[in-house]
Amino acid sequence: MKRTLLFLVAYMLLVVSVYAQTGRIRGTVLDTENSPLPFGSVFLQGTNSGATTNEQGAFILENVKAGEYRLIVSAVGFERKSLPVQVKEGETKELQVRLSPGQQGLSEVVVSASRTPETIDQVPSSITVLSRKAIEEDMLVSSNVIDILSNKVPGLAPSTGTSSNWGQTLRGRPMLVMIDGVPQSTPLRNGAVDMRALDPDAIEQVEVIKGATAIYGNGAAGGLINYITRTPRQQKPFSSRTTLGMTGSLVDADNSIGARVSQMFYGKTGKFDYVLSGAYEQTGEWKDAEGDVLPPDYGLGETDAYNGFVKLGYDFTAFKRLQLTYNYYSSEQKSNYVPAYGNYQDRQKTRAVLGETLGVPQGVRSNHNLNLRFSGEHAFLNSRYEADAYYQSVDNVFFWSPTFEHGGQSMISSEKKGARGALTTPYKISTRVDGDVTYGLDVLNDVTSQPLVDGRTWVPEMNMLNVAPFVQLKTTIAEDLIFKGGFRAEKVNIAVEDYTTLRTVNPTTGAIDNPGFAVKGGELGYNAYLFNAGLRYNKYDLFTPYASFSQGFSVADIGVMLRSARVDDISKISTEAIVINNYEAGFVSKFGKIRLEGVGFISTSELGASGQYKDGVFVVMRTPEKIHGFEATADAAVLENLSLGATFSYVEGKRDANENGSFNDGEDVYLGGERISPPKYTAYLRYALLDNKLRLNLQYTGIGSRDRFDMNEKGTYNFYQGPVDPYQLVNLSASYRLSKNTTFNMGVENLLNEDYFPARSQWFTSPTLYTKGKGAAFNVSMVVEL
Known part of the structure; x- marks a missing residue:
């Protein structure tokens, strides 16, 4: 003693x-x-x-x-x-x-790559960060967050110009979309309407992690997009931001005028801070370059969108915080038009004609996100900690389809409840070697189904429980060499009740395609062990190389397999999960005011997730896949008031149809357009004058060609295999500060009124989506900040 x-x-x-x-x-x-x-x-x-x-x-x-x-x-x-x-x-x-404000670079801080805040120069992989300033800049042209991301993110497929991001992959694979780390998409039944999950006015920052990653769990086969919501920017008790805007077509203004209003209040008093905001937007008719109204399927014309956002924070101490966030989003189309389907083979576009819309309004009926977070620093061993509990529910309604017997509308209903806990503990081995270890546990319950609005079952309810412990190590050697490595164990159980497949018809002949039959449900179980490792060397600004290996995990849209089942038991359906291996190597170079980045990548998986139609039924092909590509980015601050930049993205992929381990045989098949996008070029030029009161931004997006498939015996192209012809889009925006508190903005989308079919319209080849892109349109707004 x-x-x-x-x-x-x-x-x-x-x-x-x-x-x-x-x-x-x-x-x-x-x-x-x-x-x-x-x-x-x-x-x-x-x-x-x-x-x-x-x-x-x-x-x-x-x-x-x-x-x-x-x-x-x-x-x-x-x-x-x-x-x-x-x-x-x-x-x-x-x-x-x-x-002071500066150029985007390596000092930007991200939270999505490792579950803990760190600068980009500590991450050995490719990341794109969109700051609030960049988001506001693009909102001068369009409030469609899909367009904003498409114009800014290398590796992200071209915008569809609609409410759907189906076919808009990240490096050729589906991505996980999140709001403050809360999943918006579900791999159980991905309806590809998850990118429009909130209004861009509620976003503080967007972080895009490219390449398969398991850091947030199931579904990030191609990477993840994390919307970080607004935080109060003032120390004073009360501030406000009011935006009033108007939109419309420059080709034919009749019935095209829309309006937008957004109001935000925020501030901090004592230990309490808050952000309260609401946004409402009503669009008029959207028109193509010829002045014709764009058809309503997945359309954004004649749409009412609402967003309500609340964030409340309380700081117990300078390093211990409790935060509650809630976001509600709805975007429903109430159109006076119905589609008059065209003909892909004859290059006749699908049009909109006046008529009574069948069913209920399509779009996001409601999307609720609730998140309670407790975080702090200087816990045991000087650790940083963070614990989240969240709830998310969404109902996405699709357009009326004659494919169902007697017609009907499907909707994806998903409800998620989850909890996350993570600790980051620093360590120090010597004066030259230190780092930290992040470790924790994620638990998610996701209940998803795709019924018809009238109550018929198309995809039965799938009840998933996902439990995943993880650990992530970071080591810094002599300040310049950074090693990161991690491990995550995924345990997934999915329960499916007995169900009967839905009767479907051939819309042309009226004959029954699928008479419907009983399928025995059961439980599907998955266990996956995922690794990642990477190196980055920051010694020289002129050449900063990095390389990494990371794995991702996805259950590969089980809902599609269940709804098209041709067997009587789900145990006979090929529902195996996919593990993706992502290899990438890149570099960053900075000299003076110029920043260059280049990265090449290879993504492989032993099981595939591509689909094709056989006898009118969508079938998922499970053969091995290999995707490769590269991305390049250049930014230069030419003068204090003049900056410019450009990006280039290329991706290509095949599946090993004969499963012999080679992707170069004559039997092997290129992946279709729903997976692989054509090359994408972007460029921008920003210029400020009149003592920075007037800011101009010229933006260019070019889509290249992709032609990988032959015509079928009918003299046309199969679904997903149509060639893509190139097109170019130019946007222009201007912002003038009238006073300290008031700014007037003007933007023109598709300045040159390019008459084009978006990439998805070209490769899909179906008349249901063979629609043209939006013609020249204007957006004017005024912002008052107090």
Whole structure:
């Protein structure tokens, strides 16, 4: 007992002695308008001491040896700052650092890549971050978030110009869409309407992680898109932002005029902060370059969209926070038109004609997201921690289809309940080697079905329980060499009740295609063990290489397999899950005001997820797949008020039809357009004048050609195999600051009034989606901030 007491006393004296020789640095990071900058990076040059600012811009560096240092501070969209600091023994150095707006670069902070805040230069893979400024810039042209992402993200397939992102893959595979880490899509039955899950005015930042990843679990075969919602940017108790806008066609304005209003209140008082916002948009008729009304199937014309957003936060201390977020979104089309289907073989576009729409309005009937988060720092072993509990429910209604007996509309109904917990614990091996370990557990219950609106069952209810522990290690060697590696175990159980397949008809002949028959349900179980590893070397700005291997996991749209079943028991259906292996290598080069990035990738899977129609039935092909491609990005700040940039994306893929391990045999087949997009080029030019009061932005998107398939015996192309002819789109926007609080904006979409078929219309070859793209349209708005 005496020995124990002596040991404890000696230990305490040692601790006191060590702490007496050190001090600490505490402070906040703000922008030039005194608004806090969350998730900024702060570190002492030449040491392994660093931290990330919290939601209020606060940071603390503990146990800093007495001496003189240079403190490096950076944040998303701001210039990195270096300042001298002197730390004295036993004292706390108080700082307040202000950052000026700057060029997008390696200092941007992301939270989606590793479940904990870190700068891009700590991630050994390709990431695209859209800041709030970039989102607002594109909203001057269009409020359709699908278009915004398509114009900004290399590797993301071209926009469909509709409410559906079906066929809009990320590097040739489906992606997982999230709001603050809460899944919006479900691999059980992916209806590909998940990208339009909220209004862009509620988004603070978008993080796109490209390539298969398992960090958030099931479904991220091609990567993930995470919408980070708004946070209060002012320290004062009350601020507001009001937006009023009007849209319409420049080809034929009749009945095309729409309106948009958005109101946001936000602020901070004491330990409490809040954001409250609402947005409403009503669109008029959307018209193509010839002035014809675009057809209603998946259309965005004549649509009413609502968004309500609430975020409430309470800081118990500077490093302990409770946050509640709720978002409601609805977007329903109430059209006076019905489609008059064209003919792909004769290149006759599908038109809209006046008529009574059958069924109920199509679109997002409702999407609810509720998230409660508790986070903090300096727990045991100086760990950062975060715990989430969330709920999400959505009903997406599709257009009326004569394929069902007596016609009908299907809808995807999904309800998710989940909890996540993660701890990030720092460690230090020596003065040159340190890092952190992030570990935790995810639990998700997802109940999804696809009934018809009238109650008939098309896809039965699938009840999934997904439990997944994970661990992620990061090690930094001599500040410049970063190693990351991780492991995740997926345990998935899906229960399906007995059901009867739905009777379907041939719309042309009226004959019964599928008479319907009973299928015995049961339980499907999956276990997967997924790994990732990567290296990045940051020694030289001129050449920063990185390479990584990562695996993703997906249950591959089981709902499609169930609804097209031709066997009497789900145990006989090929529902095996897919494990994707993603290999990539790239580099970043920075010299002066120029930034270049290039990355090449290969993605393989032993099981496929491509589909094709056989005898009128959609069948999933389970043969092995291999996808490859590359992406290039260039940005340059030519002058203080002039910047420009460009991107290029290329992807190609095949499936090993004869399953012999080779993808170069004559029997092997290229993947169709629903998976592989044509090459995409983008470019932009930004110019500011009149002391930055007037800002101009010219944006270009070019879609290249892809022709990989021969015609069938009927002299046309099979579904998904149509050739894509190139087209080019140019957008122009201008923003003028009338006063300190008021800004007038104007944007023109498809400035040159390009008459084109979007890529999906070309490769799908079906008259149901053989529609032209939107013609020239205007968007004017005024923003008042108080």
